[in-house]
Amino acid sequence: MSAPYRIYLDEDQIPKKWYNVRADMSEQHDPCLNPATGQPVTLEDLKHVFCDELARQELDATTRYIDIPEPVREFYKMFRPAPMTRAYNLEKALGTPAKIYYKFEGNNTSGSHKLNSAAAQVYYAKEQGLTSLTTETGAGQWGTALSMASAFFGVDLTVYMVRASAEQKPYRRSVIETFGADIIPSPSNTTDVGRAILKEHPHTGGSLGCAISEAVEKAVKTPNCRYVLGSVLNQVLLHQSIIGLESKAALDSIDEYPDIIIGCAGGGSNLGGLISSYMQDTLKGTSDTRFIAVEPASCPSLTRGRYAYDFCDTGKITPLARMYTLGSQFMPSADHAGGLRYHGMSPILSKLYHDGYMEAVAVPQTKVFEAAVMFAKHETILPAPESAHAIRTAIDEALACKKTGEEKTILFGLSGTGYFDMQAYSSYLAGSMADYVPSNQELDLGFSHLPNVG
Amino acid sequence: MSAPYRIYLDEDQIPKKWYNVRADMSEQHDPCLNPATGQPVTLEDLKHVFCDELARQELDATTRYIDIPEPVREFYKMFRPAPMTRAYNLEKALGTPAKIYYKFEGNNTSGSHKLNSAAAQVYYAKEQGLTSLTTETGAGQWGTALSMASAFFGVDLTVYMVRASAEQKPYRRSVIETFGADIIPSPSNTTDVGRAILKEHPHTGGSLGCAISEAVEKAVKTPNCRYVLGSVLNQVLLHQSIIGLESKAALDSIDEYPDIIIGCAGGGSNLGGLISSYMQDTLKGTSDTRFIAVEPASCPSLTRGRYAYDFCDTGKITPLARMYTLGSQFMPSADHAGGLRYHGMSPILSKLYHDGYMEAVAVPQTKVFEAAVMFAKHETILPAPESAHAIRTAIDEALACKKTGEEKTILFGLSGTGYFDMQAYSSYLAGSMADYVPSNQELDLGFSHLPNVG
Numbered sequence: 001m002s003a004p005y006r007i008y009l010d011e012d013q014i015p016k017k018w019y020n021v022r023a024d025m026s027e028q029h030d031p032c033l034n035p036a037t038g039q040p041v042t043l044e045d046l047k048h049v050f051c052d053e054l055a056r057q058e059l060d061a062t063t064r065y066i067d068i069p070e071p072v073r074e075f076y077k078m079f080r081p082a083p084m085t086r087a088y089n090l091e092k093a094l095g096t097p098a099k100i101y102y103k104f105e106g107n108n109t110s111g112s113h114k115l116n117s118a119a120a121q122v123y124y125a126k127e128q129g130l131t132s133l134t135t136e137t138g139a140g141q142w143g144t145a146l147s148m149a150s151a152f153f154g155v156d157l158t159v160y161m162v163r164a165s166a167e168q169k170p171y172r173r174s175v176i177e178t179f180g181a182d183i184i185p186s187p188s189n190t191t192d193v194g195r196a197i198l199k200e201h202p203h204t205g206g207s208l209g210c211a212i213s214e215a216v217e218k219a220v221k222t223p224n225c226r227y228v229l230g231s232v233l234n235q236v237l238l239h240q241s242i243i244g245l246e247s248k249a250a251l252d253s254i255d256e257y258p259d260i261i262i263g264c265a266g267g268g269s270n271l272g273g274l275i276s277s278y279m280q281d282t283l284k285g286t287s288d289t290r291f292i293a294v295e296p297a298s299c300p301s302l303t304r305g306r307y308a309y310d311f312c313d314t315g316k317i318t319p320l321a322r323m324y325t326l327g328s329q330f331m332p333s334a335d336h337a338g339g340l341r342y343h344g345m346s347p348i349l350s351k352l353y354h355d356g357y358m359e360a361v362a363v364p365q366t367k368v369f370e371a372a373v374m375f376a377k378h379e380t381i382l383p384a385p386e387s388a389h390a391i392r393t394a395i396d397e398a399l400a401c402k403k404t405g406e407e408k409t410i411l412f413g414l415s416g417t418g419y420f421d422m423q424a425y426s427s428y429l430a431g432s433m434a435d436y437v438p439s440n441q442e443l444d445l446g447f448s449h450l451p452n453v454g
Numbered sequence: 455m456s457a458p459y460r461i462y463l464d465e466d467q468i469p470k471k472w473y474n475v476r477a478d479m480s481e482q483h484d485p486c487l488n489p490a491t492g493q494p495v496t497l498e499d500l501k502h503v504f505c506d507e508l509a510r511q512e513l514d515a516t517t518r519y520i521d522i523p524e525p526v527r528e529f530y531k532m533f534r535p536a537p538m539t540r541a542y543n544l545e546k547a548l549g550t551p552a553k554i555y556y557k558f559e560g561n562n563t564s565g566s567h568k569l570n571s572a573a574a575q576v577y578y579a580k581e582q583g584l585t586s587l588t589t590e591t592g593a594g595q596w597g598t599a600l601s602m603a604s605a606f607f608g609v610d611l612t613v614y615m616v617r618a619s620a621e622q623k624p625y626r627r628s629v630i631e632t633f634g635a636d637i638i639p640s641p642s643n644t645t646d647v648g649r650a651i652l653k654e655h656p657h658t659g660g661s662l663g664c665a666i667s668e669a670v671e672k673a674v675k676t677p678n679c680r681y682v683l684g685s686v687l688n689q690v691l692l693h694q695s696i697i698g699l700e701s702k703a704a705l706d707s708i709d710e711y712p713d714i715i716i717g718c719a720g721g722g723s724n725l726g727g728l729i730s731s732y733m734q735d736t737l738k739g740t741s742d743t744r745f746i747a748v749e750p751a752s753c754p755s756l757t758r759g760r761y762a763y764d765f766c767d768t769g770k771i772t773p774l775a776r777m778y779t780l781g782s783q784f785m786p787s788a789d790h791a792g793g794l795r796y797h798g799m800s801p802i803l804s805k806l807y808h809d810g811y812m813e814a815v816a817v818p819q820t821k822v823f824e825a826a827v828m829f830a831k832h833e834t835i836l837p838a839p840e841s842a843h844a845i846r847t848a849i850d851e852a853l854a855c856k857k858t859g860e861e862k863t864i865l866f867g868l869s870g871t872g873y874f875d876m877q878a879y880s881s882y883l884a885g886s887m888a889d890y891v892p893s894n895q896e897l898d899l900g901f902s903h904l905p906n907v908g
Contacts, residue, residue: 005531008462077459078543078834089532089606107561109836109871151831152543171625171876175836178827178879373632377605380532382563382629417563419873422625425632 005088007250009081015249016068019241019276021348022234023064024283029351030322033309033453041319049216050235051226053124057235066238068120069127075119075152079108080242084250085414089378091398098401100394101256102414103247103274104381109175110145112339112384112416113270114230117239118145121228122153132156134219135228136186136211138165139338139386140172141416142230147179160186160214164205165338172420186211193217193315208342209328213315231267232312232321232346240273247411248277258289258411260397264389265293265302265360266339268346274413275358282357292397293353293360294389296368298436299332301325301345302353302360304443309453310344320453323350326438327446333436335365336424337385343446361393364435368392369428372418384416385424459542461704463535469703470522473695473730475802476688477518478737483805484776487763487907495773503670504689505680507578511689520692522574523581529573529606533562534696538704539868543832545852552855554848555710556868557701557728558835563629564599566793566838566870567724568684571693572599575682576607586610588673589682590640590665592619593792593840594626595870596684601633614640614669618659619792626874640665647671647769662796663782667769685721686766686775686800694727701865702731712743712865714851718843719747719756719814720793722800724869729812736811746851747807747814748843750822752890753786755779755799756807756814758897763907764798774907777804780892781900787890789819790878791839793870797900815847818889822846823882826872838870839878 022028031040046055057066068076087100105113125133133155137143143159150157159176163185166173173183186206187194193213197204204210212229219227230236251257261278263271271293281287293302301324310325312318325344326332332341345353352358365385372388374395375381383391394412401408418425427433476482485494500509511520522530541554559567579587587609591597597613604611613630617639620627627637640660641648647667651658658664666683673681684690705711715732717725725747735741747756755778764779766772779798780786786795799807806812819839826842828849829835837845848866855862872879881887 004465006465011458011460075834078539085532109830109834111873115834148830148834152834170880171873174876174880174883175873177883178830178836178876180831376563376602376632377634380529380563380569380602380606382632419565419625419629422628422632426624426628429628429631 003086003254005086007084007253009246009249011077013249014073014076014080015242015245016073017065018068018238019065019245019280020060020063020238021276021279022061024280027351027355028061029347032319032321035316035320038453048220049227051125051128051130054121054235057238058233069123072119072123079115081246082107084247087379090375093374093378094395094398094402096398096402097405097407098398099407099409100398101251101411103243103411104414105243106384106414106417110141110148111419112141112145113240113243113273114142114145115148116242116273117230117236117269118149120239122146122149122155125226126153126155130155130224130226132158132222132225133228134158134160134215134225135230136160136208136215138162138208138341140165140169140176140420141339143176144172146228147176147181150181151179157181158218159183160188160211162186162206162208162211168423169420186214188214191217193317207314207331209314212313213317216313216317231269232344234348236269237272237346237348240269241276243273243413244276244278247274256409259408260290260292260410262292262294262390262393262397262410262412264340264386264415265295265345265349266386267342268349270413270415272346272349279352279357291358292393293349293358294393295360295362296335296337296340296389297362297364298335298438299326299341300362301343303362306447306450307350307354308450310450312344320451321347323347324353326443327449329449330446335436336421337365337389339386340389363389363392366428366433366435369425369433371395381414382418383414384418385421387413387415457540457708459540461538461707463700463703465531467703468527468530468534469696469699470527471519472522472692473519473699473734474514474517474692475730475733476515478734481809482515483801486773486775489770489774492907502674503681505579505582505584508575508689511692512687523577526573526577533569535700536561538701541833544829547828547832548849548852548856550852550856551859551861552852553861553863554852555705555865557697557865558868559697560838560868560871564595564602565873566595566599567694567697567727568596568599569602570696571684571690571723572603574693576600576603576609579680580607580609584609584678584680586612586676586679587682588612588614588669588679589684590614590662590669592616592662592795594619594623594630594874595793597630598626600682601630601635604635605633611635612672613637614642614665616640616660616662616665622877623874640668642668644668645671647771661768661785663768666767667771670767670771685723686798688802690723691726691800691802694723695730697727697867698730698732701728710863713862714744714746714864716746716748716844716847716851716864716866718794718840718869719749719799719803720840721796722803724867726800726803728867733806733811745812746847747803747812748847749814749816750789750791750794750843751816751818752789752892753780753795754816755797757816760901760904761804761808762904764904766798774905775801777801778807780897781903783903784900789890790875791819791843793840794843817843817846820882820887820889823879823887825849835868836872837868838872839875841867841869
């Protein structure tokens with residue numbers, strides 16, 4: 001085997017600029033709306049919630065490349081460049097003629113790609129002189145990433161952690177606390193929206209949408225504080241473009257170009273980042289790579305959702321975004337891929353999907369874990385349940401190549417590791433894991449709460 | 455900063471041979487003895503327990519370099535070369551003129567360096583046509599590493615896991631099971647020695663020494679099966695020499711040579727591997743690098759143990775090794791660095807220490823966790839409690855440089871990550887972690903059980 005297993009770019013090949021895919025989109029997604037006025041959100045609206053530079057980035061549809069601040073690049077050097085790996089052993093086990101590559105973003109303590117945006121967001125907050133931040137976390141990767149960046153740059157952090165997650169994953173909570181952040185299980189009594197939800201549902205395990213509501217409320221009511229979010233937003237996709245930029249640099253170095261790019265999709269941060277540079281080629285018309293978003297069958301926002309204006313949170317205090325959504329009141333089942341249990345999808349990715357640039361598939365979790373265990377045994381990395389969605393589809397595409405004899409080049413995003421998800425693996429191994437697919441009636445109930453806008 | 459944060463060697467720089475430090479030692483450690491005969495163990499003796507090639511390696515004191523089999527090198531490529539990192543941010547936080555480097559072995563699913571030897575041991579077993587292996591695990595890194603290698607090469611594995619660990623770390627157990635190994639909490643009813651221990655101590659949480667006894671007994675009584683061990687042995691230090699070989703190649707590439715090399719020491723696998731190439735220079739008389747073994751104050755085999763013949767296990771069925779030991783019946787307190795709770799120390803390292811080539815310090819665990827949290831906040835990696843012993847001493851040496859103004863170059867081994875040790879971190883953060891130092895009376899009790907040999 002002459003081609004290497006793993007390609008590590010040199011440190012000076014860490015990108016110096018993020019790529020803003022919006023600059024190459026011929027049509028933009030519809031603007032987010034201020035729910036109070038029904039008008040497009042303004043920079044001033046956003047500055048109440050996000051720090052100034054991030055608010056600017058959120059609305060920037062024209063600047064193609066944005067400088068990565070030097071302190072953020074220095075931070076990146078502690079865990080980047082991330083490796084591009086050829087899955088030789090998985091290929092061999094599958095007996096496929098396809099070449100399978102994966103970009104591995106789990107080689108840092110947050111266990112995922114989330115640290116890419118966390119570093120940027122905390123840095124900008126620090127630069128603006130803010131003293132504290134709030135956020136929410138579900139599965140915990142984002143909370144961990146943000147606690148790491150906050151500890152490093154010296155900003156206080158409060159994390160609203162979905163109550164069910166906080167209880168199921170006490171060790172994930174300990175990691176976040178080790179980095180010095182405060183954790184509040186959500187819904188909580190620390191916010192109006194939390195108190196209202198608790199009054200109606202005293203025993204609820206919470207949801208990501210609800211934790212977002214609380215974190216936003218806390219941020220706007222605390223002096224010198226802002227809210228930060230780890231997915232869905234345009235700014236997050238911008239920061240995560242580093243995954244795609246590095247991926248393209250690595251594969252270019254061995255003259256490879258993917259025929260298929262596959263990523264798991266919850267809010268879209270990992271997928272949006274992974275595809276960025278290649279989507280640029282597609283938007284320019286110089287490539288016909290297939291992009292596949294993989295979502296859980298239990299929370300199928302792209303494959304079964306509606307393309308409509310909706311709130312980003314359960315408490316209905318965020319702007320309205322036009323996106324694929326199951327409705328902000330949709331409560332997904334207790335699927336183990338906590339990071340994919342979100343009712344909506346990044347407006348940028350929603351638009352690309354709506355315009356036919358991207359495909360989507362929904363997969364049941366037992367098939368996902370089957371792929372995860374196979375991958376672990378042959379490639380020695382224990383994947384996060386979220387990332388294993390991409391593995392499932394990569395395996396399926398590779399097996400399709402086996403049938404047709406096509407030597408396609410497949411790239412998938414291995415966005416993180418599963419060290420804090422062993423309860424899920426145990427459940428799978430014990431044969432007690434169930435697959436849940438929402439009925440059309442359940443989806444209709446979710447859609448019935450969509451706001452009457454746009 | 456012109457020098458890089460991290461140095462990744464190229465894949466073709468993965469060493470092609472392991473280095474056998476014994477070939478450069480002017481005096482060898484005393485031979486291990488067969489307890490039944492009192493005579494030095496023979497190759498034939500060892501072949502009952504270990505597979506043939508490993509038995510040969512165990513006794514080989516003359517071959518300086520031993521080829522790494524190609525399939526083992528191919529396996530290594532999935533997680534090696536491991537990065538050499540400059541701790542710029544820790545240096546800055548300490549305000550030290552010292553340069554601090556660390557060799558990070560935690561970037562694989564086993565969470566530690568243990569995979570280096572696991573791959574080799576399973577490969578040789580497979581080559582010999584063995585169908586199953588047994589081993590023990592305490593903290594769980596070795597068990598995980600071995601389950602990964604066994605899954606990959608297709609050999610059945612039974613892991614005797616210290617009962618207290620199996621109960622405290624159900625998720626570590628799940629990882630091992632995910633890779634397809636069987637786990638038996640030790641002591642168990644599956645062996646004579648286990649039944650005997652249970653009869654005397656029905657409620658014991660077990661110990662590493664006891665789990666070793668069970669795994670050895672099981673191996674010798676099972677057809678086509680052998681026992682494998684992750685530390686202490688000469689063969690293990692041989693395989694782990696890859697850490698030192700890569701470290702030297704990386705630091706040579708930027709013209710650095712460590713003044714001080716620091717590693718945590720339980721059975722000696724990580725430390726012995728880390729220092730290998732540099733110890734070669736010292737043994738040749740061309741270098742005066744200081745080598746520091748760091749052990750927990752609760753289990754101080756080098757700093758307070760005796761250099762004597764002793765059993766390697768609690769059940770007294772293994773050969774007798776001359777080593778620094780607290781006595782095979784010594785029961786260390788419930789220190790959180792499970793990987794360092796072993797009564798003895800590698801005979802090679804014991805000999806080097808005895809002959810003055812190495813220093814040793816013992817550190818209390820609250821100071822270890824203080825260092826771990828500081829390291830995590832500044833370097834973004836959550837260290838294993840074991841590895842944090844080395845961090846503690848690296849920080850102490852760097853602070854000594856701050857006082858004297860010396861720009862020393864410090865290298866320490868970051869042997870693993872702490873994702874499965876959050877209970878320990880929580881205990882430290884809550885202020886409920888205790889430091890335990892055995893009294894002289896306790897040590898004397900341990901020494902009273904030393905066999906009357908040699």
